Amino acid sequence: MPEPSTSQADQLLFPQWLLTLDTQAPDQGLEPLEGQAVVLAGSQILDILPQTQARVAYPHLQPQILDQQLLLPGxxxxxxxxxxxxxxxxxxxxxxxxxxxxxxxxxxxxxxxxxxxxxxxxxxxxxxxxxxxxxxxxxxxxxxxxxxxxxxxxxxxxxxxxxxxxxxxxxxxxxxxxxxxxxxxxxxxxxxxxxxxxxxxxxxxxxxxxxxxxxxxxxxxxxxxxxxxxxxxxxxxxxxxxxxxxxxxxxxxxxxxxxxxxxxxxxxxxxxxxxxxxxxxxxxxxxxxxxxxxxxxxxxxxxxxxxxxxxxxxxxxxxxxxxxxxxxxxxxxxxxxxxxxxxxxxxxxxxxxxxxxxxxxxxxAQEAYTGQLRRGFAADLCSLKLDTPDCWPLHQISSQLVYGRMGDKVHHVWVTGQQRVTAGQLQGMDLKTLQDQAASWRQRLQDSFQSQDAKA
Ligand SMILES: [Zn+2]
The missing domain is CATH 3.20.20.140 (Metal-dependent hydrolases)
Structure with a gap:
């Protein structure tokens, strides 16, 4: 994939904490960073830099403030x-x-x-x-x-x-x-x-x-x-x-x-x-x-x-x-x-x-381009809101992520820079329709088992 150029920057994310998982970083991106910005350009990550510098470098972009949120790869x-x-x-x-x-x-x-x-x-x-x-x-x-x-x-x-x-x-x-x-x-x-x-x-x-x-x-x-x-x-x-x-x-x-x-x-x-x-x-x-x-x-x-x-x-x-x-x-x-x-x-x-x-x-892919937050990698990310008592005090973020209860803390999700989940809500999918479809299949499956039992 060709790397994006600065003029293509279209989203500025300001998380409270950032975990890049970048294997080229000295600590393999496992230490949470504070005060960092992630700049997206279309479907890719363009840059990761301090928020103060990002405001100067990308004055035309309104930052999305991810308060009390940890941003990491999807x-x-x-x-x-x-x-x-x-x-x-x-x-x-x-x-x-x-x-x-x-x-x-x-x-x-x-x-x-x-x-x-x-x-x-x-x-x-x-x-x-x-x-x-x-x-x-x-x-x-x-x-x-x-x-x-x-x-x-x-x-x-x-x-x-x-x-x-x-x-x-x-x-x-x-x-x-x-x-x-x-x-x-x-x-x-x-x-x-x-x-x-x-x-x-x-x-x-x-x-x-x-x-x-x-x-x-x-x-x-x-x-x-x-x-x-x-x-x-x-x-x-x-x-x-x-x-x-x-x-x-x-x-x-x-x-x-x-x-x-x-x-x-x-x-x-x-x-x-x-x-x-x-x-x-x-x-x-x-x-x-x-x-x-x-x-x-x-x-x-x-x-x-x-x-x-x-x-x-x-x-x-x-x-x-x-x-x-x-x-x-x-x-x-x-x-x-x-x-x-x-x-x-x-x-x-x-x-x-x-x-x-x-x-x-x-x-x-042999040449990985997802799973890390790094320049040129896909803009596939998720944020977790760590604002509930079961997250405090936050001594070690990676321990919290693995040994704590996390699935219900997912706040935003992006795939190729498109936000698919916003504040815990799915974008472009109607949950009621999904629920009705699941109930309809449940009925059909149950009916077929009952008729099999009746024949046996
Ligand atoms: Zn299997």
Missing amino acids: LHNLHGHAGMTLFRGMADDLPLMTWLEEHIWPAEGQHVSEAFVRDGTRLAIAEMLLNGTSCFSDMYFFPEVVAEVAEELGIRALICAPIIDFPNPWSANPDEALDKTRQLHQQLQDKPLIHLAFGPHAPYTVGDETLNKIRELNQKLGLKVQMHVHETAFEVEDAENHQGKRPLARLDELGLLDSNFQAVHLTQATAEEIQLLAQRGVQVIHCPQSNLKLASGFCPVEALRQAGVSLCLGTDGAASNNDLDLWAEMQTAALLAKAVHQDAAALPATAALQLATVEGGKAL
């Missing part, structure tokens, strides 16, 4: 299934395979359509924008609909086209899914907010033939490849029993593990596998709340971090979480890492914050 939710928000709370307290085979897959078979995905994705985006998420990743059916809704609502997205060997609502077979992915790649060329990725579902639902085709196709396209990998011990044991090797070893033999590959969950990893991921530059997407809720296992976050593996965070779908709140995810990640590694210093608050911002930016 959060990145790198794994989810936005359409599944309509399944929120539908089948809780069940293990992964029972949950999938007896509840989620039958419900998807009966209900998932373009309309379902459109309404579920709108609901998910509303929730994510309201809690400060400026970028999300999605792996679900009808990715072209998800891309359209994300663009319309003005949120950045990494859309992982779902590739599965068996027939599903989007594709009759994997070749059709790959054709559609290729077409989508063409269609999304001029959509700066939308990035496309391959989304092969999991090693147990996608065979070698399809994975080879993805690798070959991706030699030309150079997209990210996101896949659920080593989600449970059962998945790994089953592969060892039936294929004689662990899924990661198989993916490596197929030549898929490289810096474009994103392994979601990874609750199972040997020391050798951790070294392999580091060598290949694979990124791991940690979804701690989903792993806890489905009793899937524990991702060895601290061991991965120590080995130099890039990690970022995802909520997974609302059906296995049940919210899309990255603040809560950071908190869970930091607390869980301490329990798993029996070390209170594991995944400190500053590192948890980086997973949801800086590292998320790396997951979106």
Whole structure:
């Protein structure tokens, strides 16, 4: 992206505190700054300088005073299934395979359509924008609909086209899914907010033939490849029993593990596998709340971090979480890492914050341009109002952000310089309509389960 020029400056933000997360700053942008201004020019950050100097340099701009607010990069939710928000709370307290085979897959078979995905994705985006998420990743059916809704609502997205060997609502077979992915790649060329990725579902639902085709196709396209990998011990044991090797070893033999590959969950990893991921530059997407809720296992976050593996965070779908709140995810990640590694210093608050911002930016593009507040980076920001008793006294902002309750403190959110949330209110989306749509889907889902029960 060409850097903006001073004459293009169009917004001046004066926060009380600023956390840039700028990896080029001496402290990696983790120390809150006071009295600083952020200057935006269209969709980018033009400058960060003292407020006194900003008033002189940009006299034509009226500053937006963010009183008692902390300004920081918008959060990145790198794994989810936005359409599944309509399944929120539908089948809780069940293990992964029972949950999938007896509840989620039958419900998807009966209900998932373009309309379902459109309404579920709108609901998910509303929730994510309201809690400060400026970028999300999605792996679900009808990715072209998800891309359209994300663009319309003005949120950045990494859309992982779902590739599965068996027939599903989007594709009759994997070749059709790959054709559609290729077409989508063409269609999304001029959509700066939308990035496309391959989304092969999991090693147990996608065979070698399809994975080879993805690798070959991706030699030309150079997209990210996101896949659920080593989600449970059962998945790994089953592969060892039936294929004689662990899924990661198989993916490596197929030549898929490289810096474009994103392994979601990874609750199972040997020391050798951790070294392999580091060598290949694979990124791991940690979804701690989903792993806890489905009793899937524990991702060895601290061991991965120590080995130099890039990690970022995802909520997974609302059906296995049940919210899309990255603040809560950071908190869970930091607390869980301490329990798993029996070390209170594991995944400190500053590192948890980086997973949801800086590292998320790396997951979106090889040359990151989001997740940090820095000249030339995207103007994707959020502000939190720290004016309630649970924030006082404010000794350490990063601790407060990770160990405090934060989702309800999000005040403003900008994506590409456009304000999408103003004083806690969504712009351009009507909550009553969203609520009515959700209630209507709830009724349809309940009715279908009751008629199934009656037949049984
Ligand atoms: Zn998932």
